[in-house]
Amino acid sequence: MTNIILLGPPGAGKGTQAKRLVDGRGMVQLSTGDMLREAKTSGTEMGNRVAEVMAKGQLVTDEIVIGLIEEKITGHAGGGFIFDGFPRTLAQADALGALLSRTGQTLDAVIEMQVDDTALVARITGRFTCGSCGAVYHDQTKPTAKAGTCDVCGGTSMVRRADDNEDALKQRLMEYYKKTSPLIGYYYAKGKLASVDGLAEMDAVAAAIAKVLDKR
Numbered sequence: 001m002t003n004i005i006l007l008g009p010p011g012a013g014k015g016t017q018a019k020r021l022v023d024g025r026g027m028v029q030l031s032t033g034d035m036l037r038e039a040k041t042s043g044t045e046m047g048n049r050v051a052e053v054m055a056k057g058q059l060v061t062d063e064i065v066i067g068l069i070e071e072k073i074t075g076h077a078g079g080g081f082i083f084d085g086f087p088r089t090l091a092q093a094d095a096l097g098a099l100l101s102r103t104g105q106t107l108d109a110v111i112e113m114q115v116d117d118t119a120l121v122a123r124i125t126g127r128f129t130c131g132s133c134g135a136v137y138h139d140q141t142k143p144t145a146k147a148g149t150c151d152v153c154g155g156t157s158m159v160r161r162a163d164d165n166e167d168a169l170k171q172r173l174m175e176y177y178k179k180t181s182p183l184i185g186y187y188y189a190k191g192k193l194a195s196v197d198g199l200a201e202m203d204a205v206a207a208a209i210a211k212v213l214d215k216r
């Protein structure tokens with residue numbers, strides 16, 4: 001079983017590529033962002049605190065996200081995991097390493113999706129998803145064929161993330177450069193890093209990722 005991390009700033013295309021790997025290879029997507037958005041709707045005190053932090057574009061505490069990942073990994077041993085949006089700090093990276101070795105698993109590759117900031121603003125601010133199946137769309141680059149209706153499942157509730165606005169994005173980028181980008185060096189030193197051009201066409205990015213996976 002191959003376990004990988006998709007690493008890159010918000011809007012790099014991690015979620016989109018993760019979904020393709022789920023469909024194409026039967027891998028399991030573990031997105032801490034999705035898990036936290038779910039926790040947000042729980043109405044618990046923890047959920048409300050998380051919602052506030054996320055809306056500002058800041059990082060949720062290591063303890064919370066490590067707890068979420070731990071639950072998923074131990075409940076689903078065997079792997080084939082795509083870690084999407086996790087780890088985001090060195091402490092999370094260390095915790096993931098420990099968790100995997102404790103459950104007898106390995107980390108096979110860390111795929112860095114390289115993009116530049118100007119592209120990210122355009123990508124993020126036009127982004128919306130289907131509320132039913134999670135298909136990802138974009139106002140300019142990937143609109144639905146029929147306005148307001150999902151091409152994949154026919155669902156009609158489209159959602160935009162509360163933190164997909166310019167102010168929150170600036171903060172999310174700052175968090176990425178300060179806290180997450182050191183992971184590039186961390187995994188390079190471990191011989192796990194592979195970088196792909198995240199600005200290429202979606203299919204070309206998928207092909208580049210497939211090449212990395214098939215080499216492992």
Ligand code: AMP
Nearest residue numbers: 032033054057058059060065085086088
């Ligand atoms: P994402 O969907 O990956 O862009 O994550 C959305 C938001 O959830 C982030 O801006 C953070 O507030 C929070 N979040 C997601 N994953 C993590 C993580 N690994 N560590 C800390 N905060 C996270």
